[in-house]
Amino acid sequence: MSIDSNTVRKIARLARLKVTDEDVAYYGPQINGILKWVEQLQDVNTDNVEPLASVSQIDLHLRTDIVNDGNKADDVLRNAPEKMEGFFVVPKIVE
């Protein structure tokens, strides 16, 4: 299946990537090429096959519900592009 330039724009929007017309012309054929290439998977019979999300066979263990980390506000904010009085600063969201 082939995707058109509107779909490329829609994907970019979902992925929060600003794209120009030039970008759409560049990525469109590449994404189509890859999608066409992966279509060969449809040749494989996967009836009654369980999807494999991870090879890890570890059961997640529970730990005691106690605070074992924290008080690191300065570390957390250390690399913030903009901060003020212990908060991240972002552009205005609510008008």
Add this chain to the structure above:
Amino acid sequence: MSLVHLTLADAIKKLRAKEISSVELTKAHLEQMEKFRTLNAFITETPELALQQAAQSDARLKDGTARALEGIPLGIKDLYCTKDIQTTAGSKILEGFIPAYESTVSQKLLDAGGVTLGKLNLDEFAMGSANTTSGYGNVLSPWKPNDGRNLPLTPGGSSGGSSAAVSAFMCMGATGTDTGGSIRQPAAFTGTVGIKPTYGRCSRWGIVAFASSLDQAGPFARTVEDCAILLREMSGYDEKDSTSAKVDVPDFTKSLIPDMKGLRVGIPKEYRMEGMPEEIEKLWQKGITWMRDAGAEIVDVSLPHTKYALPVYYIIAPAEASSNLARYDGVRYGLRVEGENLIETYENTRAQGFGREVKRRIMIGTYVLSAGYYDAYYTKAQKVRRLILNDFIEAYKKCDVLLTPATPSAAFAIGENEDDPIKMYLNDVFTVTVNLAGLPGMSVPVGLSSNGLPLGLQLIGKAFDEETVFRAGFALEQAAQFNALTEMIKKAA
């Protein structure tokens, strides 16, 4: 002979015998880094820190409290978060990011007495096979072809800084990460040894995430023994990584016996790819002979779903990447490019901060996970992934370790394969199955191509059986007697 030409194992012995000091050894490496700076292997060099650590190591060597890697100069792939040292993941979106914490694996190396020379270049977010997607410039291989072409060669990717630095003797060992072949392919391209251990053997905590169900840390070095020493120190359970395995870490150096008696080496017929250069096939045959001569029984096996591994990978890895890279939003760390509103700030930041390869993979991942396509692409890929794992489980009923080529060709020139992403992806055709199945795989240099460039063979083991991989790798190394790397670098220096 310069101190940089020592193996890591020999350097440990000489340091303990007080024949050399860590400060001397570190200085020799800092000089070598200067000599080969044009390769662009490092994004950040930390010479002052290195000399300070080396002096501390010398004090410990003196007072008898030396640890396993005391005073050994190492390079760290810039995907590992290092406390108070810039960590970029090869991306402009993280330029200037100074972690407040140290990754578990790099901390283990520090705790073992390792000396940090700096942070090694890589493909952006480890996405690439030639180290040409880094936001900090291409990395060059120290190797030159002998056919008269003076083209700069790729050191492979994504751990291209690691392979270039180890092959140019700028460090005694380096860390890498391997999601689809990013340790084994660069090792093969540069005549070095690299191992991706079993998924879960090393903690992923503090390593910038690419595709979490595939990413694994591992070492690069110039000998199998040196890799065994490094992996032993890097491995182990970590409660901060829920996928790290609670299994004992054997001393891998104990597996280095140049004898394969009682072991069955499987040869998967599907790794004989159409269009594969004859010299790769010949080298593989040579490897089979060496294994047989070392006492192994050779067994033909089949991994029927091999050809589907790359398409599976290029659905699963971008899907996981698109989720993992959602965190780069310009709010908490990294680059921010302001927009009219929050959404536009996200979009501007990510458009400017990410390179083209990364953006393409994020978009593919977003598409295959989107409503209406999830089952057709993502679930389908996960099902075929199960079949690939089952292939290995079946094969290991007949053998103990697999022997395959590491790459379908020797290193190519920088700029080649850039026009077509699928052509670039084919580099990982022999390595990517191992990540999908979570198995250990090691690349060992065994010969030269017709134009004088290194070629490697790959050993693939059962889950958590790195010991057999090391044993077979050591036997291969002993038989191949690959000395071309040292000769090349002495000429180049």
